[in-house]
Amino acid sequence: MEPTTVLVINGPNLNLLGEREPEIYGSDTLADVEALCRVACEAAGLTLEFRQSNHEGVLIDWVQEGRRGIAGLVINAAGYTHTSVALRDAVSAVTVPRVEVHISDIHAREEFRHHSYLTDVTDHQVIGRGVAGYAEAIQWVATSRD
Numbered sequence: 270m271e272p273t274t275v276l277v278i279n280g281p282n283l284n285l286l287g288e289r290e291p292e293i294y295g296s297d298t299l300a301d302v303e304a305l306c307r308v309a310c311e312a313a314g315l316t317l318e319f320r321q322s323n324h325e326g327v328l329i330d331w332v333q334e335g336r337r338g339i340a341g342l343v344i345n346a347a348g349y350t351h352t353s354v355a356l357r358d359a360v361s362a363v364t365v366p367r368v369e370v371h372i373s374d375i376h377a378r379e380e381f382r383h384h385s386y387l388t389d390v391t392d393h394q395v396i397g398r399g400v401a402g403y404a405e406a407i408q409w410v411a412t413s414r415d
């Protein structure tokens with residue numbers, strides 16, 4: 270049977286969404302983002318597994334767990350996007366469709382955010398679309414199965 274779970278992984282400080290720099294990230298909380306991901310998954314006949322951690326090793330464990338047997342991986346690695354070769358190596362080993370998401374437009378911000386270690390190990394990127402970008406990423410996973 271074809272796997273139906275979409276694993277959405279969120280990196281450090283995204284637990285503070287809604288209170289952290291709302292002028293950049295908006296006023297939705299991470300619980301709001303989870304709710305919108307759930308709606309997007311249900312609309313596509315998929316099941317959501319939604320996680321957040323501030324710890325690099327935990328994120329790596331979760332990515333490894335999801336490297337096969339799921340419909341797709343959606344990842345907002347937050348600050349680790351710009352620093353973590355180890356997380357990149359984990360994502361590189363994933364054999365299902367992988368989407369990199371950023372709420373803000375990292376290319377229009379400070380120079381240290383312009384480089385992402387995840388871009389060339391993911392199959393698709395949704396950058397700078399606000400939290401709605403998560404739904405777009407899930408839709409991309411859904412269409413990549415058709």
Ligand SMILES: O=C1C[C@@](O)(C(=O)O)C[C@@H](O)[C@@H]1O
Nearest residue numbers: 345347348371372373375382
């Ligand atoms: O924490 C974050 C969030 C972010 O990944 C985004 O979703 O826009 C962008 C990163 O540069 C930043 O460190």
